[in-house]
Amino acid sequence: MIPIIDSKRQYATIKDKAESAVLEVMRSGKYILSENNKKFEEEISKYLNVSHAVCLNSGTDALHLALRALNIGKGDEVITVAFTFVATTESIEIVGATPVFVDIDEKTFNMDVNKIEEKITPKTKAILPVHLYGQPCDMDKIMQIAKKHNLYVIEDCCQAIGAEYKGQKVGTFGDIGCYSFYPTKNLGTMGDGGLAITNNEELKNRIIALRNHGGAIRYHHDEIGVNSRLDEIQAAILRVKLPYIDEWNKQRRAHAALYNELFKDCDLVETPTELDDTYCVYHQYTIKVQNRDEVHKLLQEKGIGAMIYYPIPLHLQKVHAHLGLKEGYLPVTEKNTKLVLSLPMFAEITEEEQKTVAKTVIECVKQTMALGV
Numbered sequence: 001m002i003p004i005i006d007s008k009r010q011y012a013t014i015k016d017k018a019e020s021a022v023l024e025v026m027r028s029g030k031y032i033l034s035e036n037n038k039k040f041e042e043e044i045s046k047y048l049n050v051s052h053a054v055c056l057n058s059g060t061d062a063l064h065l066a067l068r069a070l071n072i073g074k075g076d077e078v079i080t081v082a083f084t085f086v087a088t089t090e091s092i093e094i095v096g097a098t099p100v101f102v103d104i105d106e107k108t109f110n111m112d113v114n115k116i117e118e119k120i121t122p123k124t125k126a127i128l129p130v131h132l133y134g135q136p137c138d139m140d141k142i143m144q145i146a147k148k149h150n151l152y153v154i155e156d157c158c159q160a161i162g163a164e165y166k167g168q169k170v171g172t173f174g175d176i177g178c179y180s181f182y183p184t185k186n187l188g189t190m191g192d193g194g195l196a197i198t199n200n201e202e203l204k205n206r207i208i209a210l211r212n213h214g215g216a217i218r219y220h221h222d223e224i225g226v227n228s229r230l231d232e233i234q235a236a237i238l239r240v241k242l243p244y245i246d247e248w249n250k251q252r253r254a255h256a257a258l259y260n261e262l263f264k265d266c267d268l269v270e271t272p273t274e275l276d277d278t279y280c281v282y283h284q285y286t287i288k289v290q291n292r293d294e295v296h297k298l299l300q301e302k303g304i305g306a307m308i309y310y311p312i313p314l315h316l317q318k319v320h321a322h323l324g325l326k327e328g329y330l331p332v333t334e335k336n337t338k339l340v341l342s343l344p345m346f347a348e349i350t351e352e353e354q355k356t357v358a359k360t361v362i363e364c365v366k367q368t369m370a371l372g373v
């Protein structure tokens with residue numbers, strides 16, 4: 001069995017440090033918004049080269065509090081993609097705004113920047129690009145459109161910590177960058193966690209207030225907020241892991257290069273494209289194959305933990321049915337939803353395992369062809 005990700009293997013590499021960091025928190029008696037939160041915010045700001053970072057309880061909260069901080073709500077439209085995890089658009093609906101979907105680019109799976117402007121209306125307040133699978137969006141173009149039309153930009157970096165566009169970390173281009181530390185993300189904690197980053201002090205203060213019941217001063221509440229604090233144990237674990245993120249991302253890139261090599265002579269497998277001027281961190285290594293569902297099933301039978309991210313595009317999900325969008329609305333998104341297959345990818349995967357994965361994928365693709373399914 002080769003899993004899509006093996007969190008236990010990573011744990012083994014940081015075990016002693018993580019366990020003593022957690023013990024220290026437990027013994028300190030300080031469990032909420034204390035030293036580890038403060039230090040982690042400082043350390044990750046430095047890593048991302050941004051002025052402010054605010055620890056939160058999840059990536060979903062980072063997104064929805066970012067929208068709140070920018071006063072986006074009822075009657076407003078936010079331009080985003082349907083080829084992403086539901087949290088992206090759920091956040092838009094949570095604040096009462098309407099997601100407006102742009103199709104994706106065939107090669108990068110990211111927002112097709114040439115189709116953004118046609119979706120802008122007088123109600124549009126923001127663009128919310130998603131750096132999917134760890135691949136940076138075309139931020140020059142997105143920022144240029146945002147400036148021209150006076151729109152905010154919120155970056156969903158939940159799959160892309162450490163990814164760079166023209167040498168600059170994603171999340172630092174727009175007004176607010178949002179990160180998730182869900183255990184399977186490139187930088188994952190051992191529970192839930194999230195982060196919002198910004199270079200704007202006012203926005204930082206607003207998010208700090210929103211995460212703790214809408215008030216900067218304890219028991220003084222200026223607006224309706226939420227409880228989205230990151231607990232000290234999670235912050236302590238993240239502080240142990242942060243120093244490794246560059247090395248882990250480097251290993252993922254090396255694994256992606258090896259997969260590319262292993263599939264080089266097989267026309268039946270389309271490997272991911274990495275654009276010039278970007279540093280992709282391969283949260284997923286996602287191929288495209290015909291007969292995807294059959295290939296997926298065969299791989300599972302053979303113990304290869306391939307996964308489909310994501311099987312149903314968001315504009316066709318029940319949760320967004322009220323938008324009245326039908327099949328055919330986003331042709332590239334819909335087509336790719338039927339082709340994508342993400343393969344086992346994590347820093348600790350071995351060359352032997354990758355060879356087994358690639359060999360089995362090629363076998364399974366050929367088998368489905370022969371069956372004529």
Ligand SMILES: *Cc1c(COP(=O)(O)O)cnc(C)c1O
Pocket residue numbers: 057058059060061084085087088130156158159179180181182192193194
């Ligand atoms: C994981 C993820 C989120 C949500 O993060 P959580 O921490 O699970 O709330 C949002 N957007 C994308 C693209 C994600 O992959």
